[in-house]
Amino acid sequence: MDFRNDVSPLVKLSLFHCGGALIIGGAFAVTAKCLSWMYPHGFLGWWIDKIELILVIVIVTALAIIFINAVVRLLASAVISIWKGFPHDSACSIVVA
């Protein structure tokens, strides 16, 4: 099985994007938690709340856009594959699986 041609879109979607979002979000959450432990009564918590609010909205929206984009591309690829007679591409692996 050719990694790049067969499973690359699915791996990109699940590992690259979700992994990146998890790493970024997790790093910020850990930093915020550490800061809240270090300064329990400081003014920093208020700012972290605001940044977290924007971060959550933007990251979830970006993930949704990437997910919808990937689904649309896979569906288009599947339709084209059926139309052209199942060549070896990403849609073929989905149909076979």
Added chain:
Amino acid sequence: MIQRAPSWLREMLQIWMQWGGIAAASVLGGILLGLLLKNGVSGKVALGIALTFAFALSIWFWLVIGRRLHATQEIYSGFSSTDLQIEQITITNQRLAVGFALVMYCISFHPSKKPMSLASDGFSATSTKFPDKLVENIRV
């Protein structure tokens, strides 16, 4: 010249860097939200402004980082090393020539370049009068 897609590790690095750009844009948006709220702007308006700013900035970061890190691997084929060196030297010379032309063009329009004037000495390039000292010497 053949162009090949980059390795999946490089692609992963590119995507994660793009997510880092989104996080940076979100942090800046959060700071803007805090500043707006501190300045007495209402919550909904401040959230709308900060979200618009964060989305615009994250799209810009995504595109810029993607363009910077997206590098197709170029493999030269059918050329000898001498041909490649000649091609690279030619490209470098062309870039230098364009840069030199741009610099000269900018210098020619620089405002510090004033027209030559000798009017303080009693002589102007546009006047038809002779300088006073010259007239005195002629009289003598």
